Amino acid sequence: MNDRTLSGSYTGATIARPRTAPLLPALFAAQRTRTPDAPAVIGADGTVVTYAGLGARAALFAARLHALGVRPGDFVGVCLRRGPDLVAGLLGVWLAGGAYVPLDPNHPESRIALVLEDAQAPVALAERSTADKLPTGTRVLLAEDVTGEQPGGAPEFVDEPARPAYVLHTSGSTGRPKGVVVPHEGIANRVRWLAHRHRLGPTDRVLLKTTVGFDAAGLELFSPLVSGAALVLAPDGAERDPATLLAAVADHGVTVLQGVPSVYRRLVDEPGWERTTALRLVFSAGEPLHADLCRRILERAPGVRIWNTYGPTEASVDITEHLWDPDQDTGAVPIGRPIGNMRVVVLDPAGRPVPVGVPGELHAGGIGLALGYLGRPDLTAERFVPDPHTEGQRLYRTGDKVRWRADGVLEYLGRLDQQVKVNGVRIEPGEVEAALAAHPWVRTAVAAAEPDPAGGGHRLAAWVQPRGEAPAPTSCAPSCAAPCPTSWCPPSS
Known part of the structure; x- marks a missing residue:
């Protein structure tokens, strides 16, 4: 393991990690051997890549990365659009021993540069x-x-459960995103649970619509590839266009769909649900899910099972899940019970377990915990604390307020800090405020989430106090309909 990347990144005693199951690269390799000619990836244009073809392409990426000096523990930036090479590239990074660092091509260049600098x-x-x-x-x-035949000397993946698999940069209260380092054993545990618990198999089609920079993409990407199912790639922008998204589900016979409630609220109003006859599993995450929305989904897709899942990036996507009961007509759907190899504890401010029905902070433990925050030992020590009840183990303080029901199910009650969710994206208002305050025209700024007048969730809003007299707003260019100060926009606007 690369000591530079993780030195000082987490506190607490070293956890003995017994080998419980193969990691994702090994599981994919085994599936490739079993079904080499089966479809592994289906592109938005209908292009099909078999398991054998995807494996060969991933091995070629791994060989080229290895030749460029990538070694176990190194981080590799990945700035690819949604396509078969994105899937092969991520697998190739793993086969080379590295951990991938997603770089969203739609993000500003300044943020991409910051993430690359942070990951080195x-x-x-x-x-x-x-x-x-x-x-x-x-x-x-x-x-x-990356073409031709695989050159000699290609690396062979070695299962190391605690080796970093990826680094995701989430919003930070200081104005600088923080990198969460997730180990192979964490994402492998979550993917294995999904594939086994929900019986994914060769007849399933899982839609990849989530940007790879969000942790939920890991489930969409890898759960089909370890179970013989096919990964369907949604067209670019489908996550923002309900009609395109629903068409992809119908046209490709998608059986498993994951999303956030705000997306589902827009999706249920789209025509064409009668063509989604293959859909059997709907997963909701990222925001509170309400029974009225579940009811509307069920009306449009009779027979689907709707699961509410909960979990932070720091715990490998999800740590709990709950199957919505159609007898529940109103109110928030519970977040449920922990998945396999995960542990949840509800504690009061003094670190004591709370009784049933009493609110407290949810703490997560188990195999899914991240290794810590990249280069942030102070923040890691603050959020990943020693488990007071299990020697040598850690707990992640989620900052979420929950309570136990008498039947052993968890209910989500909100945040204990200022963090907000907008369309399922975790946002620290302080990061937005810091970015606005950096502008020479702004004296102070305040950011918050407010209900979206268009419905379906919240939107991010900000208020600023100007510094002196700002120039009168003008139109940036003929193609820009909204008035704004010209100097705020790039020349190409």
């Missing part, structure tokens, strides 16, 4: 259409240049 990634994987988003001087491997 020696190389980034991109394509010609995204390479210009990377900072000058970045060592880039273009997907278009």
Whole structure:
């Protein structure tokens, strides 16, 4: 393991990690051997990549990354759009021994540069259409240049449960995103649970619509690939266009769909649900789920099972799940019970377990915990605390207020801090306020989430106090309908 990347990143006694099951690269390799000619990835345009083809492409990426010096424990930036090479590239990073660091091509170049700097990634994987988003001087491997036969000396993946699998940068209260380092054993445990618990198999089609920079994408990406199912790639922008998203579900016979309630609220009003006859599992996460929305989904897709899941990035996507009971007509759907190999504890401010029905802070433990925050030992020590009841183990303080029901099910009650969720995205208002306050025209700024007048969740709003007299607003360009100060926009606006 690369000591540079994790030194000082987490506190507490070292956890003995017994091997319980193969990790995702090994599970994919086994599935490839069993069903080499089965469809593994179905592109938005209908292009089909078999398990054998995906494995060969991933091995080629791994060989090229290894030749560029990527070694176990290194971080590799991945700036690829949604396509078969994104899937092969992520697997290739793992086969080379590295951990992937998603770089969203739709993000500002300043944020991409910040994430790369934070990860100290020696190389980034991109394509010609995204390479210009990377900072000058970045060592880039273009997907278009990864061609031909696999060269000799390709690395062989070695199962190391505690090795980092990926780093996701979440919103930070200081204005600087923080990198969450997730180990292979964490994401493997969550994916294995989903595939086994919900009996994914060769007849299933799982839709990838989540941007890979969000942890939920890990479930969409890898749960089909370890179970013989096919991964269906949604068209670019489908996550923001309900009609396109529903068409992808119907056209490709998607059986498993994951999303946030605010997306589902827009989706249920779309025509065309009668074509989604293959859909059998609907997962909701990221925001509170209410029974009225479940009822509307069930009306449009009779027979589907709707699961409410809960979990932070720091615990490998999800730690609890609950099957909605159609007899529940109103109110929030509970977040349920812990998944396999995870533990949840509800504690008061003094660290004592609370009785049934009494609110407290949810603490998460188990195999899914992240290794910590990249280069942030202070924050890691604050959020990943020693488990007072299990020697040598850690608990992650989620900051979420919950309570136990008498039947052993958890109910979500809200946040204990100022963090908000907008369309399922975790946002620290302080990060937005810091970005606004950095502008020379702004004296102070306040950000908050408020109900969206259009319905379906919340929107992010901000209020600023100007510094002196700001120039009168003008139109940026003929193509820009909204008035705004010209100097705020890039020349291409």
